[in-house]
Amino acid sequence: MGIYTIVGLTAAAFTTFSFLPQAIKVIKTKQTKDLSLVMYSVLTIGLFLWLTYGILVKDIPVIIANLITFIFAAIILIMKIKYK
Amino acid sequence: MGIYTIVGLTAAAFTTFSFLPQAIKVIKTKQTKDLSLVMYSVLTIGLFLWLTYGILVKDIPVIIANLITFIFAAIILIMKIKYK
Structure with a gap:
């Protein structure tokens, strides 16, 4: 695996899982x-569109990263609506 | 421009500018x-890595989207550290 790919995967892991501590x-x-x-x-909505885009272009990393982030963001949104 | 590209660009615009109302x-x-x-x-940190990745692979949309999001996220982070 090249250094560029490692930087990209690390970037994706950081931005995806950054939402977990906020959800908790x-x-x-x-x-x-x-x-x-x-x-x-x-x-x-944006993450759902990213997920749709990933499915349309059959890009597995885009699908996985945005599916996980979508779940975290949706949990935070539901809690915001419930406890605002 | 194909429908897939429109979905991807709309997704990028939504996730990028979603942070603006939080910064405000x-x-x-x-x-x-x-x-x-x-x-x-x-x-x-993740957005800075995405920006670095975009520069490494010379991908203009990745550079622009992550530069804007990085600025919004950094503003929110600075305010969080200042007013916690």
Whole structure:
């Protein structure tokens, strides 16, 4: 595996799993006042479109990375709507 | 431009600009208690790696999308550190 691919995969792992601690935080605290509802609405739609794009062009890394991020973002969005 | 490209570009625009309302919110309110410091630390590093990857593989859309998102995420991270 080349250095470029390693940088790309590390980048994807960081941006994908960055949302996990935020999801855990809102589940634990049920505090969502400072989170932007518009951000998580637009982000969740955007990640769903990325997932759709990955399926259309049959790109497995795009599908996997965006499916995981979509799940985290959707959890945060649901908690924001529930506990705003 | 094909339908696949339109879906991909729309996805990129949504995920990139989703962070703008969150950045505006923290600048206006200076309230960051509910934001995860770990999320914005890992995300900002991840976006910097994506930017580096884009430069390495000379991919203009990857460079532009991640540069803009990096700026928004870095603003939110700085506000989180300043007003935590």
